Amino acid sequence: MTQTYEPVIGLEIHAELLTNSKMFCSCSADYGSAPEPNTLICPVCTGLPGALPVVNKKAVELAALVGLALNCSINPHNTFARKNYYYPDLPKGYQISQYELPIASNGYLDIPGDTENPQRVTVRRVHIEEDTAKLTHEKNHALVDFNRAGVPLLEIVSEPDMRNVEAALSYATRIRAILRYLEVNSGDMEKGVLRFEANISVRPSGSSELRTRTEIKNLNSFRALTRASAYEIERQIKVYEAGGEVVQETLGWDEARGVTVSQRGKEDAHDYRYFPEPDLPPLQLEPAWIASIKSLLPELPDAKTRRFMEQYELKRQEAILLTSEKPLADYFEAVVSKSRSSPKTIHSWIAGEFMRYMNDSELALENIDLPAEKFAQLIDMVTDKTVSGNSGKIVLNEMLKNGGVPQEIVKAKNLAQVSDTGFIQEAIEKILSDNPGEVEQYLAGKETIVQWLMGQVARSTKGKADPNVAKELLVKTMEKRRK
Ligand code: ADP
Ligand code: MG
Ligand code: ZN
Numbered sequence: 001m002t003q004t005y006e007p008v009i010g011l012e013i014h015a016e017l018l019t020n021s022k023m024f025c026s027c028s029a030d031y032g033s034a035p036e037p038n039t040l041i042c043p044v045c046t047g048l049p050g051a052l053p054v055v056n057k058k059a060v061e062l063a064a065l066v067g068l069a070l071n072c073s074i075n076p077h078n079t080f081a082r083k084n085y086y087y088p089d090l091p092k093g094y095q096i097s098q099y100e101l102p103i104a105s106n107g108y109l110d111i112p113g114d115t116e117n118p119q120r121v122t123v124r125r126v127h128i129e130e131d132t133a134k135l136t137h138e139k140n141h142a143l144v145d146f147n148r149a150g151v152p153l154l155e156i157v158s159e160p161d162m163r164n165v166e167a168a169l170s171y172a173t174r175i176r177a178i179l180r181y182l183e184v185n186s187g188d189m190e191k192g193v194l195r196f197e198a199n200i201s202v203r204p205s206g207s208s209e210l211r212t213r214t215e216i217k218n219l220n221s222f223r224a225l226t227r228a229s230a231y232e233i234e235r236q237i238k239v240y241e242a243g244g245e246v247v248q249e250t251l252g253w254d255e256a257r258g259v260t261v262s263q264r265g266k267e268d269a270h271d272y273r274y275f276p277e278p279d280l281p282p283l284q285l286e287p288a289w290i291a292s293i294k295s296l297l298p299e300l301p302d303a304k305t306r307r308f309m310e311q312y313e314l315k316r317q318e319a320i321l322l323t324s325e326k327p328l329a330d331y332f333e334a335v336v337s338k339s340r341s342s343p344k345t346i347h348s349w350i351a352g353e354f355m356r357y358m359n360d361s362e363l364a365l366e367n368i369d370l371p372a373e374k375f376a377q378l379i380d381m382v383t384d385k386t387v388s389g390n391s392g393k394i395v396l397n398e399m400l401k402n403g404g405v406p407q408e409i410v411k412a413k414n415l416a417q418v419s420d421t422g423f424i425q426e427a428i429e430k431i432l433s434d435n436p437g438e439v440e441q442y443l444a445g446k447e448t449i450v451q452w453l454m455g456q457v458a459r460s461t462k463g464k465a466d467p468n469v470a471k472e473l474l475v476k477t478m479e480k481r482r483k
């Protein structure tokens with residue numbers, strides 16, 4: 001019998017916080033807009049001797065907000081710690097982080113799925129730290145830019161609760177959505193503001209042991225997370241199959257070659273010589289303060305999904321799609337509120353033609369200029385049969401590309417649907433006399449030929465004939481020839 005294996009995955013997610021200033025000094029944290037390297041720096045974030053850190057209040061608020069959104073307890077007493085290691089991107093020779101007492105711990109996130117019973121991933125902790133400087137490796141040297149050094153960074157650590165790559169991907173996707181809902185992080189992974197580390201082990205199916213894991217660092221896209229995890233699972237299985245042992249180590253992901261590569265043996269916590277940060281007092285968070293942060297929580301994707309299912313009678317997957325981004329959910333609700341058509345119909349328009357345009361044009365929702373009211377008017381014109389579904393799509397694409405008012409576009413493009421029977425009847429007579437063979441087939445019992453003839457009607461009327469009226473007339477006209 002061949003042995004099967006079960007993957008065990010835990011994720012560590014690093015997210016920069018969208019504050020104006022850095023974590024422990026007043027330098028701007030907006031390093032992406034800096035005109036030059038090493039311009040947003042001061043003695044604190046470049047680690048000059050004697051410089052003293054001061055905690056960024058806004059960063060603490062945002063960290064607590066994330067902790068609460070992930071169902072964590074906020075630790076009213078939490079402390080900063082020094083994580084000691086040397087690397088050229090770390091000017092102090094240590095990173096200020098949180099170790100024994102993080103700001104938030106013991107939460108969970110339900111991964112959305114098809115069923116009523118989503119899979120729950122335990123969030124072990126959420127802690128505050130500072131980002132490092134940015135290194136650029138040239139041929140024979142490296143360049144260092146301290147603009148990023150000291151930018152507030154959140155680390156969100158899960159328990160090893162995920163059992164396949166899809167689960168890890170949905171967890172990561174949901175975390176990103178929540179950070180964006182909370183407006184604490186832009187989610188721009190290509191800019192490096194959100195980075196994943198996947199901890200992976202495999203064990204014989206049915207076993208509950210936790211085997212030696214490897215850690216893949218700095219995964220900067222969902223694609224990298226997916227491919228690297230899948231690769232590493234297979235690699236470890238091969239090691240066990242060959243009778244070997246997996247070595248605990250830190251790996252990098254080589255995107256071009258599609259392989260994980262060893263960077264260093266994984267250090268244990270004691271290698272960092274963590275100790276309490278002597279330059280910063282513990283954070284004392286009052287219950288009233290925690291409550292006030294909690295009151296700022298918006299309706300999050302899960303709750304919104306459930307509400308959309310109930311209020312708009314949508315299927316789970318439909319509601320999940322619409323609530324994946326808050327602006328999209330808001331847009332859907334704005335269209336619904338201005339339209340006479342059913343929310344189901346509006347979902348189809350958004351999930352179909354509208355999102356296809358977004359994908360094809362690679363535009364984000366905020367760069368699309370179609371007022372909800374005009375979209376609603378167009379959908380209602382289709383619902384009322386003023387225009388056909390296909391013509392509606394043409395009008396929508398025109399509005400998305402060049403703006404305009406649906407009624408005027410319909411007029412200009414001569415797209416109004418006709419249910420005037422005289423006009424349709426005329427077209428039908430012509431088609432039937434041009435295609436006597438098809439009429440005979442119909443009369444001989446081949447009813448599917450009606451679809452083909454309807455296609456001819458749509459073509460000769462340029463899609464303007466109301467299909468229901470046309471079909472009725474078509475069948476009636478052919479039936480008359482029976483006698
Ligand atoms: P460290 O603090 O040394 O990095 P932790 O035990 O805190 O190690 O775990 C770090 C991450 O590794 C967590 O996300 C955790 O879920 C994950 N992890 C721990 N053990 C395993 C394992 N055996 N297999 C897969 N992931 C694991
Ligand atoms: Mg780690
Ligand atoms: Zn500074």
